Amino acid sequence: MxxxxxxxxxxxxxxxxxxxxxxxxxxxxxxxxxxxxxxxxxxxxxxxxxxxxxxxxxxxxxxxxxxxxxxxxxxxxxxxxxxxxxxxxxxxxxxxxxxxxxxxxxxxxxxxxxxxxxxxxxxxxxxxxxxxxxxxxxxxxxxxxxxxxxxxxxxxxxxxxxxxxxxxxxxxxxxxxxxxxxxxxxxxxxxxxxxxxxxxxxxxxxxxxxxxxxxxxxxxSDPEDDSLVKRDIRQLVYRAHHMDKDELIARCLQARGRGLTIIFTRTKRTAARLAEELERRGFAAGALHGDLGQGAREQALRAFRNGKIDVLVATDVAARGIDVDDVTHVFNFQAPEDENTYLHRVGRTGRAGHKGIAVTLVDWEDVARWRLIAQALEIEQVEPIETYSASPHLYEDLDIPEGTKGRLPKSQRTRAGLDAEQQEELGGPDQKRRGNRRGRGRESHSRNRGRQRRRTRANRSEKSQESTSQSTQKPRRQRTRIRRKNGQVVDRGSKGDA
Missing domain, CATH: 3.40.50.300 (P-loop containing nucleotide triphosphate hydrolases)
Structure with a gap:
């Protein structure tokens, strides 16, 4: 459109x-x-x-x-x-x-x-x-x-x-x-x-x-479109096993015609883990969540807008302000909490008249929640289709090339990646919890701090040993032994005497 x-x-x-x-x-x-x-x-x-x-x-x-x-x-x-x-x-x-x-x-x-x-x-x-x-x-x-x-x-x-x-x-x-x-x-x-x-x-x-x-x-609103979700967005809903989701997503990301993509998670920990896993599989991915400092968040957004990464794994609040016209795919890695969250997620694609695809992966325990969301938004597909990473209908729905596996071929790894986008030092009250570029946040900081403490203790120990070896050893202190008989001193001698 x-x-x-x-x-x-x-x-x-x-x-x-x-x-x-x-x-x-x-x-x-x-x-x-x-x-x-x-x-x-x-x-x-x-x-x-x-x-x-x-x-x-x-x-x-x-x-x-x-x-x-x-x-x-x-x-x-x-x-x-x-x-x-x-x-x-x-x-x-x-x-x-x-x-x-x-x-x-x-x-x-x-x-x-x-x-x-x-x-x-x-x-x-x-x-x-x-x-x-x-x-x-x-x-x-x-x-x-x-x-x-x-x-x-x-x-x-x-x-x-x-x-x-x-x-x-x-x-x-x-x-x-x-x-x-x-x-x-x-x-x-x-x-x-x-x-x-x-x-x-x-x-x-x-x-x-x-x-x-x-x-x-x-x-x-479009008089011909009475749905709450824009008609430019094609919605697909799959019931997926959580152990197969990483592989399923990795194959979906190799669909023909896929451009910039946002993957939504419910937790910051999942966003950080999934971004790292996709990067390990060869994709140019970055995380966007609340445990990142503002500099790291803006770095990820700039890299995404500039095309240095084409996959952004984000939590709901962090991704609220993303306004990029050419996002072709949105994936709900975890089902949203309610219908409003779903609207805001899928609204990241199909913007400014462009077409978009929204894929929702529903865990077995989230099926009841999804039914409520679908009914509230009058979505036709109330029941998610049971789907695995190798399901033929997944390949057909998303136009995934036959034979695609869960790792991006090296010949297709053409984007510069998150590290190619410089991170600004912004200062501010949350700068100290910036974390590393994959968004592990305080967990990584604590590990590094622990390593630093261990190194400090080791250095102190080494210095102490060096000091001891270099100093002149003092003579052993002589102790005097007194022998008494009936209260009277009968012998005085050194403990070292033979």
Whole structure:
């Protein structure tokens, strides 16, 4: 599916510089959520937008934000109450999503002077505080770090005129709604508020009613597609044995036409182990999970986007912000916890009009959970098909070449790998738990620390032995023996006497 909408961004009341920046990236025609959002947002109305993951809502709210803010080179900038104070606030649930939104906005703001600032945990405070002191016009951040800097009086929200809450349902799942409400209480009441979410849980609706003024509801959906999962995504569900999953995945990764691939796991330990196992089998794979420091996480994401690795093994929270258009396959190595998690996982493929394949591997003990997910999402395949790594239907479904085994042939190992992507030293409170490149985190650190202690003890022992051998040996101390008889001393002599 491609975007056949003949309407262009030039047809909207956007600054010519923004339209030109989009054209530089080959972006000329808006997607449905963008076409529906832009006129209302540009008219300064509050918006509640519901759209499936991967439909392009970032530009839907980002372009109106950029169109409204004033940069240092714009007329009227010096007339602002506090020039350099943030004028727009975009709140995202995860670091990765904040980074991706910032990147998209920076691309659209290339020809204007508005400054985009990213505020999120895992990085050192000093650079972010430095950016705020220099002046930032649009802030994109995660709730925790935003509140930290606000309480330290480094972040001034008194001049905010636009607030965007992105992926509000995910913020609910992560327990961030109280923090979001704290931020909403800190910004001026006279503002524009836009809320976007793939689903609309009751708590999100309640918050919207409390903090928004007569919002316009927008739901971007294809009238011919009434499913919750985009029809561009082909869904396959297999019942697999956990002892055979590694081999099964390794064969699936050799399917014809496979491009960038994300494999989801439920635990950080499984993500680290599977990434290492796939790398051992010859695949260019990397891990993305919460035990990695921010530098290692950004390294893995950059390597993935740049094509140095083509397999990313990730946990749900860590992968929330991944926005890469050409992800062809998503694998659920472990069944998701619920239907919302499933939607967010499979939504990483089939983005921006591209086709995608989502494969879910269901363990025997997870069959009941999968049935509930399938029924909630009205997925046709309620019962997973019993499948093994050598099953003929697996090869046929995914177009795997006949004779494929679980190791990538050396002739096909053409990608540079994770080590080819330099890791930035970001500092910050979690830098100490960065772990090694495969994401073993503290476990690896503890092992190394144990080895260091053993080496230190050995060195001390060696030094002690050297010191003893080099020193002059002292003569043996003589002990005097006294013999008594009836209380009277009868003999005095040395213990060494014959």
């Amino acid at each position: 491609t975007n056949t909408n003949q309407e262009s961004f030039a047809d909207f009341d956007l600054r010519p510089e923004i339209v030109a920046a989009l054209a530089d990236q080959g972006i000329e025609h808006p997607f449905p959520i963008q076409s529906m959002t832009l006129p209302i947002a540009l008219d300064n109305h509050d918006i509640i937008g519901q759209a499936k993951t991967g439909t392009g809502k970032t530009l839907g709210f980002g372009l109106p934000v950029l169109n409204k803010v004033l940069g240092p080179k714009d007329d009227g900038y010096q007339d602002l109450a506090i020039p350099g104070a943030p004028q727009a606030l975009i709140v995202a649930p995860t670091r990765e999503l904040a980074v991706q939104v910032s990147k998209d906005l920076e691309g659209a703001a290339k020809h204007i002077s508005a400054r985009i600032g990213s505020i999120y945990g895992g990085r050192a405070y000093e650079p972010q505080i430095g950016d705020l002191k220099k002046g930032v016009d649009v802030i994109v951040g995660t709730p925790g770090r935003l509140i930290d800097l606000m309480k330290q009086n480094h972040l001034d929200l008194s001049q905010i005129r636009t607030v965007v809450l992105d992926e509000a349902d995910e913020m609910l799942d992560l327990g961030f709604l109280p923090d979001v409400e704290t931020l909403l209480e800190a910004v001026p009441e006279q503002r524009q508020t836009m809320l976007f979410s793939a689903t609309m849980p009751g708590a999100v609706i309640t918050m919207a009613r409390r903090y928004m003024v007569q919002p316009t509801h927008i739901s971007a």
